[in-house]
Amino acid sequence: MASANDLQPGAPLLEMSDVCVTYPGAASPALDNLSLSVQTGEFLTILGRSGSGKTTVLRAIAGLERVHHGQLSIGGRVVADPRTHVKPENRRVGMVFQDYALFPHLSVIDNVAFGVQDSGGSGRASIIRALEMVGLDGYEERYPHELSGGQQQRVALARSLAPDPVILLLDEPFSNLDRQLRGTLRRDVLDIVESNGTTAVLVTHDREEALGMADRIAIMEAGRVLQVGAPVDLYSNSTSSEVAQLIAPSNTVRGRIAGPYVDTEAGRFRYRSPQGPLGNGVFVDAVLRVHDLELGPWEGGGALRTVRYREYQGEFTEYGIELPSLRRIYVRRRSIAPLEIGTRVVITAPFDRPVLVYPEQP
Ligand code: ADP
Ligand code: MG
DSSP: OOGGGGSOTTOOSEEEEEEEEOOTTOSSOSEEEEEEEEOTTOEEEEEEOTTSSHHHHHHHHHTSSOOSEEEEEETTEEEEETTEEOOGGGTTEEEEOTTOOOOTTSOHHHHHHTTOTTTTTTTHHHHHHHHHHTTOTTOTTOOGGGSOHHHHHHHHHHHHHTTOOSEEEEESTTTTSOHHHHHHHHHHHHHHHHHHTOEEEEEESOHHHHHHHOSEEEEEETTEEEEEEOHHHHHHOOSSHHHHHHHSOEEEEEEEEETTEEEETTEEEEEEOTTOOOOTTOEEEEEEETTSOEEEEOOSSSOOOEEEEEEEETTEEEEEEEOTTSOEEEEEEESSSOOOTTOBEEEEOGGGOOEEEEEOOO
């Protein structure tokens, strides 16, 4: 790809520094001093709840929103700051929208041709190549309504790849597809992007998608990036309870440090503190991941923890356990030897695996 060739080695392909975007009339900024960089050839995912600003990040990169503060560069060139706004068509950015945004009155090939210069002449080859890449050669003359959701998404992908963008942006591209198709398309997109050497940013609220597709993952909340890193690092070394909760289904309970343990109303656990050593008696948020807990038999005495809810999911069963405060926490365990509603249990961490703790916010 022509794009990144003139870059210095190691320089990020995309760099956002302290970027602020505020929508007209909005009380708070949608992007609040957001910084993020993406290396050439990297697949970055952004994970965040609905409303955290994910779409706005992509729109700012694509040039669909103006940057009111900070700076955004692509390939070493500043494309947006408070005084600069390079037009979307001059940024060489491809975007796949959540709802595909195909033109219903245009055939597949005309949809893909949209945005390719000289699509009848020299651009023709790139259109054909894009359709081949997504496995839709032979569908050129079909119309969007004659295609399945997965095929429509492939057309959208081909359309964004045909002009040979330097960076591909994907906005929750699988959210309208059923679970099984989502998995298939996820792997296909990774293959296509990888074989094409495309740099990509995918935003999603789906943690499996974010973890499974990423070289690096950025966690977003309230217009800011909370943490960036390799999926494994973020999972095992979440630097805040917000990140820990977003990256794995978990329960957060209040706890107090006692020697090598943290005492909570769910039980006593070994702990690990990513923010550094903690003294005895310190109050913390303990993050109990639903996959990392086990339920054992109650042996009399102690606090009351009772199975109140049970949802069979085949291989696993999810249990809702009522704690002494009447609050419920959730535990996922293999479906063998199911526990009845009303059973009193002990909650443990198998192999004494430590739970993550974070000093309680004042
Ligand atoms: P996400 O994609 O993570 O769900 P968005 O980037 O769409 O989040 O939105 C971030 C914030 O900006 C939200 O609070 C949302 O309500 C607000 N917002 C998004 N688009 C607009 C708009 N066109 N006008 C005003 N506010 C908007
Ligand atoms: Mg969105």
